[in-house]
Amino acid sequence: MPRRADGLPTLDPPSFDAFRKKAHEMLDGIVDHVEHLADGPAWRPMPADVRSAFDAPVPFGETPIEDVHAEFERLILPYGSGNAHPRFVGWVQGGGTPYGMMAELLAAGLNPNVGGRDHAAIEVERQIVRWMRRLFGFPESATGILVTGTSMANLLAVIVAKTKRLGAATRERGLAAEGMRLIAYTSTAAHGCVRRAMEHSGLGSANLRMIPTDAGHRMNLDALTAAIAKDRAEGHTPFLVVGNAGTVDIGAIDHLDALATCAKQNDLWFHVDGAFGSLGVFSPELAPKLAGLERADSIALDFHKWGQVPYDAGFLLVRDGEAHRAAFADEPAYLARDERGLSAGQPWFTDFGPDLSRGFRALKVWFTLKTFGVDRLGATMAETCRLAQVLEARVASEPTLELLAPVPLNIVCFRVRHGDPELADRLNRDIVVELQESGVAVPSTTRIDGKLAIRVAIVNHRCREPDLQALVDAIVAKAP
């Protein structure tokens, strides 16, 4: 057990000089890694002997930091998921930045608990909320909170909408006492976490209507209106419509303004899943596509996707701050608030979500927004959309490839043509797996109109045109 100069055991380094030297080495190691990302494969599978190293027994004794760090470099560093790599275009993932990384280090050094109380980390998160209000055109009374990701933000939005509809007393009484069926609406293009939010909130996914979409994957408004009328006629209680600002499969943006009007006419809470697309308001080029977003009752989004903040950094913005607070706030004796001292500074962030202990996510968001500025982040997003257009044109020019969906933002879905539908699915799935395993690039797959598609989502700021051309070259070379 390390001991201090006075002989007492400690968890701090016995020598801060030696620690500082080691800490600098560790920092150099990870900065080197980020600097040279492009030289390595986009992903490499973990060999069995490396994986089995994680079966090592519980470490009851001490291990010197030098050895633990050496293990990190040998067992963990080379086998990341690759989302920071320029040729990682799978799913919808951001690449992070070295500035965000440093903010994480500083946040961990401070180690504040951002559930509440009166300290600087709270003010940083409040500033993020104020900036988001401003950027999304929300009123001063709007509230917000950082969460893990959009899955969680969507869940919180469903809970806020439900509590608003039923009144705060429902928190105690529970759904069984309400004697009504609350119905929510979203489109068939919605992310699966909207369905899960209905499940986790106890409302039940059977009470989520999946409204069909048009050819551009946008919710069909007539079908929505008809579904609401039908549910009303059957005695149910429509309460929520979830619009999309950037669908997960192709990046489609619903007719948000029309959805807002429809929600208002039908007395529904209008929530927008804007996981990546909503941050397009940062770009003057993209913002017009999001018209109507400023009319939402709530917006869920991820800073860790198009915002390039290191994982995890989701966010929920709620127009009616009182409704937001009424859904979660509570004040047990051991969390009593005060006018002065460390217990001051109401409301606390724990009043706006289920978490009490919360990390300092706000610092990496703050560093990212400040060091780059909103304009530069917006320009980076617009550039990913331009690259998607370049990729779309290249796909269209290749006789062996077919485009499977429109390209409204930064996602391109296509595949290698094959006469036999089943073989086409297998061929394209195999191509994606081979690209991943060879480390050439990481696209992922989805299904468009039942067809397996190679899906290239350009979210990562490091992706450039030659990366995409190399990806298509590799795919075309595998075409039969």
Ligand SMILES: *Cc1c(COP(=O)(O)O)cnc(C)c1O
């Ligand atoms: C990524 C995504 C989600 C889920 O967000 P997480 O941060 O992964 O929880 C939800 N909706 C859409 C449209 C997404 O792209």
